[in-house]
Amino acid sequence: MKRLVQISLIALAAASLSGCSTISNTWNRWFGDAKNQPAKLEALSGPATGRVVWSAKGDSIGFPLSIATLGDRFVVAGTDGSVRALAAADGRELWRGEAGAKLVAGIGSDGRFAAVVNRDNELVVLDGGKQVWKKALPTPVVAAPLVAGERVFALTLDRQVIAFDALDGRKIWELRRPGEPLTLAKAGVLTSYKDTLIVGQGSRLAGIDPLRGQLRWEASVATPRGTNEVERLADLVGPAVRQGEAICARAFQSAVGCVNAERGSALWSRTVGGTNGIGADDQVVVAGDASDRLSAWKLANGDLAWSADQFQLRKLSVPVLLNKQVLIGDFEGQIHLLDRETGKTSSRIATDGSPVVATALLGDTALFVTKSGGLFAIKAE
Numbered sequence: 001m002k003r004l005v006q007i008s009l010i011a012l013a014a015a016s017l018s019g020c021s022t023i024s025n026t027w028n029r030w031f032g033d034a035k036n037q038p039a040k041l042e043a044l045s046g047p048a049t050g051r052v053v054w055s056a057k058g059d060s061i062g063f064p065l066s067i068a069t070l071g072d073r074f075v076v077a078g079t080d081g082s083v084r085a086l087a088a089a090d091g092r093e094l095w096r097g098e099a100g101a102k103l104v105a106g107i108g109s110d111g112r113f114a115a116v117v118n119r120d121n122e123l124v125v126l127d128g129g130k131q132v133w134k135k136a137l138p139t140p141v142v143a144a145p146l147v148a149g150e151r152v153f154a155l156t157l158d159r160q161v162i163a164f165d166a167l168d169g170r171k172i173w174e175l176r177r178p179g180e181p182l183t184l185a186k187a188g189v190l191t192s193y194k195d196t197l198i199v200g201q202g203s204r205l206a207g208i209d210p211l212r213g214q215l216r217w218e219a220s221v222a223t224p225r226g227t228n229e230v231e232r233l234a235d236l237v238g239p240a241v242r243q244g245e246a247i248c249a250r251a252f253q254s255a256v257g258c259v260n261a262e263r264g265s266a267l268w269s270r271t272v273g274g275t276n277g278i279g280a281d282d283q284v285v286v287a288g289d290a291s292d293r294l295s296a297w298k299l300a301n302g303d304l305a306w307s308a309d310q311f312q313l314r315k316l317s318v319p320v321l322l323n324k325q326v327l328i329g330d331f332e333g334q335i336h337l338l339d340r341e342t343g344k345t346s347s348r349i350a351t352d353g354s355p356v357v358a359t360a361l362l363g364d365t366a367l368f369v370t371k372s373g374g375l376f377a378i379k380a381e
Contacts, residue, residue: 036313037313038312038313038314038315038330038331039292039309039310039311039312039313039314041334041348042310042345044345044346044347044348046346046347047347048347048349048381049325049337049346049347049380049381050325050327050335050337050347050349050378050379050380050381051349051378051379051381052349052376052377052378053090053365053377053378053379054090054091054377055091055351055374055375055376055377056086056091056093056374056375057373057374057375058076058078058082058084058369058373058374058375059078059079059080059082059373060078060079060371060372060373061078061079061357061358061369061370061371061372061373062079062102062371063079063103063104063105063106064105064142064143064144064186064187064238065077065106065107065144065357065358065369066106066107066108066143066144066187066238066239066358067107067358067359067360067367067369068107068108068109068114068144068147068360069088069360069361069362070109070110070111071111072087072088072089073085073086073087073088073094073111073362074086074088074360074362074367074375075107075109075114076107076367076369076375077099077103077106077107077116078103078373079102079103080102080103081098081099081100081101081102081103081116081118082096082097082098082099083096083097083098083099083106083107083114083116083126083129084096084097085109085114085129086375088362088363088365088367088377089365091375091377095128095129096129097114097126097128097129097130097131098131099116099118099124099126099131100118100124100131100134101118101119101120101122101124102118102119103116103117103118103119104117104118104119104121104140104141104142105117105141105142105143105144105145105187106144106145107144107145108144108145108146108147108152108153109147110147110148110149110150110166112127112128113125113126113127113132113147113150113152113166114126114129114147115144115145115146115147115152116144116145117137117141117145117154118134120136121136121137121139121140121141122134122135122136122137123135123136123137123141123145123152123154123164123169125147125152125164125166125169132167132169133168133169134169135164135169135171137154137156137162138156138160138162139156139157139158139160140156140157140185141154141155141156141157142157142185142186142187142188143155143187143188143189143190143238144187144190144238145190146190146191146192146197147166148192148197148210149210150165150166150167151163151164151165151166151172151210152164152165152166153190153197153210155188155190155199155200157183157185158183159176159177159183159201159202160174160175160176161174161175161190161197161199161208161213162174162175163210163213172213173212173213174213175208175213175214175215177201177206177215182229182230182232182233183202183233183235184233184235184237184252186235186237186252186275187237187238188200188235188236188237188238189205189236189237189238189239189240189249190238191238191239191240191242191247192210193207193242193245193247193261193262194261195210196208196209196210196216196261197209197210198240198247198261200235200236200237200238200240200249201218201236202224202234202235202236203220203221203222203223203224203234203235203236203251203254203255204218204219204220204221204236205218205219205221205236205240205247205249205259205261206218207261207264216264217263217264217265218264219259219260219264219265219266220257220266220269221236221249221250221251221255221256221257221258221259221266221269222234222251222254222255222257222269222271223254223255223269224251224254225254233252233253234251234252234253234254234255235251235252236249236250236251236252237249237250237251237252237275237276237277238277239277239278239318240277240278241277241278241279241280241285242261243280243281243282243299244282245260245261245262245263246258246259246260246261246267246299247259247261248278248280248285248299249277249278250274250275250276250277250278250287252274252275253273253274253275253290254271254272254273255269255270255271255272256269256270256272256274256278256285256287256295256297257269257270257302258285258299258302267302268297268301268302269302270295270297270302270304272287272289272295273289273290274287274288274289274290275290276288276316276317276318277318278318278319279318279319279320279321279326279328279359280299280321281299281321281322281340282299283298283299283340284296284297284298284299284305284321284340285297285298285299286319286321286326287319288311288316288319288328291312291313292311292312292313292314292315292316293307293308293309293311293312294307294308294309294311294316294319294326294328294338294343295307295308296326296340296343305341306341306342306343307343308338308343308344310345311328311330311336314330314331314332315330315331315355316328316329316330317329317330317355317356317357317358317359317368318358318359319359320359320360320361320366320368321340321361322361322364322366322379322380323364323380323381324339324340324341324380325337325338325339325340325346325380326338326339326340326343327359327366327368327378327380328359329351329355329356329359329368329370330355330356331355331356332353332355333350333351333352333353333354333355333356333370333374334348334349334350334351335348335349335350335351335356335368335376335378336348337349337380349376349378351368351370351374351376352370352372352374353372354370354371354372354374355370355371356368356369356370356371357369357370357371364379364380365377365378365379366378366379366380
């Protein structure tokens with residue numbers, strides 16, 4: 001019964017948040033509120049600072065896609081259940097598989113095994129493109145599974161973490177943590193640091209022993225505040241980013257912060273609204289707020305490096321940092337390239353006109369995926 005109540009609250013929160021957005025969008029469409037219109041793009045006259053090196057087409061993306069990056073390849077998936085490995089150098093298809101149903105979460109991969117979750121809430125694992133097993137999960141999943149050490153890890157919406165054997169699907173352990181009765185129906189944090197599994201648990205990062213499912217450490221990214229449970233929602237939103245010993249993440253509508261994964265201690269946290277994941281390199285952490293105002297904080301201490309408001313209300317994607325530039329997509333499929341030191345726009349690349357919904361970085365290549373299923377690999381000059 002407790003689980004059913006919790007899932008109902010999850011659905012209620014999602015409906016409340018999306019309902020507010022729907023009402024606002026309808027009002028703007030009818031009455032044309034100029035204050036809520038996307039910023040017009042500035043004219044640019046300088047040389048291009050990036051280029052598309054290859055592009056490909058897949059099925060549309062109707063779920064929170066996470067792109068797996070391994071060795072020399074990107075592993076991507078489409079809503080229809082197609083799973084593909086593409087060479088990062090030229091976009092060649094290295095293998096293709098089918099999950100057998102439409103997807104609600106994915107994709108995780110270690111180079112051999114790839115894992116997704118279908119609309120029947122089944123964890124589906126493929127080996128080289130061939131489906132090898134699937135298992136029903138106890139509660140809904142939105143975050144992409146993590147595949148590492150011949151294990152597949154799943155994070156459910158009620159914060160259960162479940163470990164399966166990648167070879168045969170045998171459940172190895174599960175970890176349940178106490179927490180708030182309301183959780184966010186948005187992809188959370190599930191990643192790794194050396195031999196530690198890193199999991200978002202509410203507004204905290206938890207370090208877990210991947211062999212036994214035991215808690216090693218816990219550190220807060222944000223301190224939830226508000227007069228009710230919806231206002232206090234501060235679940236960590238994926239993707240998190242790793243730079244050296246630091247794991248940095250966004251806490252929904254409340255903060256951006258970093259944790260030392262070696263010691264399991266908080267490094268810094270900055271109060272800022274927003275709902276998307278963040279980007280980082282060895283110098284700065286970059287994130288947008290609720291109005292798509294971008295900020296960059298110094299990785300070392302969290303001091304503000306710059307802020308930029310030229311993309312307000314353009315529904316920005318998760319940023320990627322490459323070759324001293326910040327690359328970020330918007331709702332029109334435009335990819336903007338900004339100077340990492342100043343936040344000023346240097347150039348722009350058009351894609352297929354549909355919103356950018358997923359990003360990834362592998363070596364010197366950034367991959368942007370649009371809602372229509374377009375894949376655009378970009379190198380920054």
